[in-house]
Amino acid sequence: MIMNERAAPTPCASLERIERRYTRRDGAVTALDAVDLEIARGEMLALMGPSGSGKSTLLHVLGLLDTPTAGRYRLDGEDVSRLDDDSRSTRRNEKIGFVFQAFHLVPHLTLQENASLPLVYRGVHEDERRDRAATALRKVGLDHRLTHLPDEVSGGEQQRAAIARALIHEPPLLLADEPTGNLDETSAESILDLVRSIHQGGTTVVLVTHNPHVAAMAERTQEIRDGRLL
């Protein structure tokens, strides 16, 4: 048993007794309550739950956008639960790729500029950024859309560009929050295919959804209700 644990690789992310409380005017809200979760490397995990269940908060905690009020979070072998804001920003830049339901591209930047944005905050030179963004966009099938602005392309294409942005720096962990929520069925299918192939390429993926069909493509599904994992 001990031998086995030693042999096992460090998980991509592990949460221990994670708690997230908000104080509102009408009292304290517990968005996450004693969450224990381990995400293995290369795993694809679906987080399911109704709205308000805490699944987005959990995703934000995993993505270092939100800080738990208690508990311990190890990301890629490092305890990140007590990092300051600058360090968390740096870890976000290095370890996390985000894909959002509403795409969240910067409207006045071209798809190429959007895709290369994470590299800007690493001080990568513009020429290299442009090359790498072009490569990343080619991988998601957008090589003909490099200089388009987000509102000049379809929702599916915007989400592809967002995925290119999330993967441009090859983060160990990809976090997707209802990535097909704003898309029609056809676009949604192709985005899911893309996510699947990214996962097959070895990237750890955590997918938040309330759609059982989407969750079905994950290896593991974790239900969440009222801030507790079931």
Place this chain on the structure above:
Amino acid sequence: MRIQPRDLLGAAIAGIRLYRLRSSLTIASFAAGTAAAVALLAITGGARQELLDRIQRLGANLVSIHAIGEAGREAPPALTISDAIAIEQSLSFARDIAPVRVVPASVLLPDEQITVQVVGTTPDYFALRGLSFTRGRAFSATENDEGRAVCVAGDGTARRLAPEGVVYGSLVKVGQRWCRVIGILAPEAATTGEDADRRLYVPISTTLRRDLSSRQALGEILLRIADGVDPERAAQVVKRTLLRRHDGIEHFSIETAQALLRQQRSARGLLDALLAAVALLALCLGGVALGSQAWQSVSLRRGEIAIRRAIGARRKEILAQFLLEGIMLAAAGAALGVGLGVAGSGFASTLGNWPWLLPTRSLAATLAAILVLGVAATLYPAYRAATLDPVAALRHER
């Protein structure tokens, strides 16, 4: 900070271009404020320089008495040599005194005749006016008393008298009399206005005795008072003395350095105040415009800020981006304003014949203050941008 300066600049420029109309208006108000400030600096700078020149020429303890108007043949002269003597002898604070007679006279060279202002005065004059010599010397007290046939030429006069040759030491015919040129003055700075350059100086006794003019009138009396005596009070005493001697008729004006300063202030005060008010108002408007633009920009771009934060921008990188936008708008306005201010005030000073001088240190201080204003106006919005909660912002930007 890991973001490269040029990328920071690029982000700031992109931000400015997002709201072109509003950015232009902000730049315009900064430009107007800067232009007014620059014009104010240039015009007051010029006035100040002119005043300093005049005071330097006059000297702090110098009192100058000018005859006013052209006294008619019947009217008694406004100022006479005996006035000068009376001042020198009866007023205890009088130190050096130089009566000045200015008479236009033709000066004859062996083969040419020109008209110059001939100034009859005493040897003290050159020291009182701070004139120096490039060659030779002033006439001596003896030469003055005896009315010797000597003269001193201003630099311009010397060159007019002998464009190629050397006039020093030669004889020129002044009026009806041949005089030897015993001194040449150093050229005067152009700003002083009075044409010491274009004059020929002769002992005053020459002009009184000989026939350059039969009248005893003086144009001016220069008086140096003792150190420690208030020039204003000295001027009052001189005025009373002269009024007594001229039956209460004030045919003269008395200038002191202080009086010049006072005149300058009262004449310029209104214009300066107006320009200062315009500059301050426009810059305040610019600051408000910039602040509100930055505020709106941050509010409208919460999504962009949240995205940048989510993909790893640090707070200081967001802060720097928005501060830089503000600084660039302020700097663009300031640059435009300096151009407008220099052109405008230069044009106005040409039209109004005002002196124009832009003191670089004041200009640098003004520009620094404008940039500080730019930072100050943007600081709070930029801080709000930097500390925005990305989770909340992303949730609202659906």
